[in-house]
Amino acid sequence: WGAGPLHGINTVVTAGPTYEALDPARGFTNRSSGKMGYALAAALANQGAAVTLISGPTALPAPAGVRRIAVTSARQMRDAVWACRGAMDLFVAAAAVADYRPQTVLADKLKKDADTLTVTLVRNPDILAEVAALTPRPFTVGFAAETGDVETKARAKRARKGIDLIVANPIDEAGVGFAGDDNRVILIDKDHAGAWAAAPKTEIARALVREIIKRLPRTASP
Numbered sequence: 363w364g365a366g367p368l369h370g371i372n373t374v375v376t377a378g379p380t381y382e383a384l385d386p387a388r389g390f391t392n393r394s395s396g397k398m399g400y401a402l403a404a405a406l407a408n409q410g411a412a413v414t415l416i417s418g419p420t421a422l423p424a425p426a427g428v429r430r431i432a433v434t435s436a437r438q439m440r441d442a443v444w445a446c447r448g449a450m451d452l453f454v455a456a457a458a459v460a461d462y463r464p465q466t467v468l469a470d471k472l473k474k475d476a477d478t479l480t481v482t483l484v485r486n487p488d489i490l491a492e493v494a495a496l497t498p499r500p501f502t503v504g505f506a507a508e509t510g511d512v513e514t515k516a517r518a519k520r521a522r523k524g525i526d527l528i529v530a531n532p533i534d535e536a537g538v539g540f541a542g543d544d545n546r547v548i549l550i551d552k553d554h555a556g557a558w559a560a561a562p563k564t565e566i567a568r569a570l571v572r573e574i575i576k577r578l579p580r581t582a583s584p
């Protein structure tokens with residue numbers, strides 16, 4: 363790992379969607395591309411952090427200097443994060459984790475016999491909330507993809523999950539959010555909220571890393 367302001371900071375970044383299988387051919391997922399999380403992992407590594415990127419299924423190459431662990435489901439992502447918990451100074455949760463998974467994964471492909479089909483979903487673990495509840499805990503950064511009054515919803519989410527910093531982004535605006543290269547974010551900590559202009563995700567990642575560096579308690583040895 364290189365030198366830089368984050369030298370010696372063990373960082374875990376989650377990115378991408380999760381995929382929750384229903385049968386061998388099908389499952390539930392979402393529109394996350396992973397671009398924001400991958401850009402953050404790259405920007406953190408560029409500042410010297412030791413970055414483990416725990417990624418759901420994406421089409422993206424692993425950024426240089428980053429250790430990538432590929433996972434599929436939310437529970438696999440949680441287990442991979444959990445395995446890092448003993449040495450984690452910074453946790454950035456950029457993954458779009460599925461909130462629910464099918465209660466049963468069918469061994470055989472589901473047949474279209476019935477006219478209607480009901481699938482029971484059960485809650486997945488909230489990885490970010492679990493990490494935020496650790497003692498001692500890493501500096502925690504979460505994302506909040508929201509529609510409508512993004513700032514109010516994200517402020518409430520930051521407080522509820524007990525995290526240090528939340529990056530809110532609207533997903534009901536053209537050109538920003540899930541799949542695209544650009545994003546528009548509102549950065550919220552316990553004291554204020556600041557709205558940033560829309561910009562490429564790579565640029566937003568670099569600016570977010572500067573904000574993290576400003577706030578991070580120094581745990582690294584000199």
Ligand code: C5P
Binds near residue numbers: 376455460488507
């Ligand atoms: O509550 P919501 O899913 O909107 O919170 C979003 C934030 O929480 C993101 O940072 C996401 O990565 C994280 N999260 C998580 N595990 C979940 C759900 C969300 O880590 N099961």
